[in-house]
Amino acid sequence: MQQISWTFKLDQEANGRRKSRYTKWCPRSYSGVTNTISGPQNRIIGAQSALPGQFPHAAFITYASGQGTYCGASIITHRHLLTAKFCFTNLPHTIRNTKGLVLKIGGICHTHEIGVCNKVDMLKVDIDFVIFDTVIRNILHGTGDFAIIQLSNSIPKELFENKTVSIACLPEHKDEEIPDKITQAGWGMIENGLGSNILKYVNLRTWDDCYKELDPELDESKHLFCAYFKNWEGNETKVNIGGNVGDIGDGVVAYSQKRKVLVLHGVFLSFRSHIFAVQGLVSILLRIRYLLDDFCYYLDLCSHPNIIGKTSSH
Template sequence: MKEMKSIICFTAVLGLAWSLPSYWEDNTFVSKESSEDGQGKGVKSTNCSCGWTNKGRIVGGREALVNEYPLMAGLVSAEDQLLFCGASIITTHHALTAVHCTIEYKGQKIFLAVGEHNLLSDKEKEAALYPIDRTIEHENYNDMTLANDIALVVVKRKIDFSQRIGPVCLPNKVLNLVNEHVKVLGWGLTTDGGSQSSVLMKVNLKVIPTSECFKSHPIDIGSPKAKNVMCTYRDNKDSCEGDSGGPVIWLDPETNRFTLVGLVSHGRMCAGDSPAINVNVGFFLPWIQEKIASTGFKEKTCAKTNKK
């Protein structure tokens, strides 16, 4: 797994010209990131431990600290031991990723990698590969538009949770995060057409209205009011820096824990002048719970409660 594979940056070949509205320009993008994010208690709790981080003092740069985000996982091909997509741990037997990641490897042996940071190093003591039993793709996935690009990964044996490996929180409803900053994690391309990062990277993006995203991706989105997608943008930054299928997370100020609000799906150009399209996880909550139940494991996902 210490070799690397180029990640495809999906290009939408259909769509209208789009220019960024002036009110979405955010070149300064002052980071509010704190070493306390994902640590300590919030004003509300979760029904199980989730979305925490492991941090020291933040010095700067975009590389995540080793096991800073225990929720992060990746898909690895057994044939060539290459990490080809990102994923997010949601229970001891389940993870979420994108259909366009799993469908290419249908019928092949793949693993879920957890506890990883540097793909060229063996120093992550808790890094492990879990054989994947099966993947469950959304029934209404469209391979032309990548609509409903969500898949459930089921591993054969229980993932050993620890301080460095654990689940992300799920939302308990569809969230309106327009104008909020979210974070994308992955080992993806550092530039469009460039090389893959050997270390886990993170990038902050802004959620923009679906109606704006529709202007550049009308065929893919289908409607300016579509709720199954979440669009993100930042000038000269993109989810190209995160693997396809990887997490788009939001720090819930009430819990001080990271919530999985999106999955990296596709866009027209990595770090270009058009938005990226992500799966809106909140929209698919009923589907996620239904498919987890169908696997036979009595697992519960973690989410915010009304308890303090």
């Protein structure tokens, strides 16, 4: 595994350029800057196939053999992606480093499938290294269960300009509330038991204090929240819709009317079936707002004056 010290700050020389690019695509709510990313139109309740350009931040991790969906990730700068640490600490013994994995961005279809993916539109990018906390923690407690992927080269700016890719913007501050409705997109397992060749998405309802009912092992971790599918019009719970195998690391987003961008609120870690089937299949998610110190420290993306460069592991 190509990994560097968790206390190492990434490429400081490029931080100025990174911040200016980030600000261009992720304006503050008071800045008056209008972003070119479209709003959440045509997002239908339920597990649906995404449209080209609908979730341009979404990335796909698979094995170099090309078989199966391994994990999801989200673009957070022109050179960095966010995913779950579990995606790298749980690599099969046959894969000793990131060369055994393939990372793809910029589209919805990673493999040709007649009638579903008639055109493969995703681009392969090379991983430089991955950085994550090596302290072993319970995945259910969420603390520290994230990884930052650095690419060998920055994603070409023309891919941002033509909307092939985009950044999933970070919350503006650590007190930012998670919306009642969020969207998870990924290429994880579908009804046939295989990973999806086309990007799928589902709209979910958030459940803030899920640990009280869902699983005593979740404890009262402030770093976690949950989400589940519900037909918001018919109030109908669906037990078989939500994140699944191959979706670990997926980003969970909501469209900000103030900022006119998709804001990244969570990283998918796991799923549970509710014991009473009240919420059905429940997604367990890591709160992004508790990682803002880490993004400030490692990437110099300091979104709020109160963030002083500490990390969540300190």
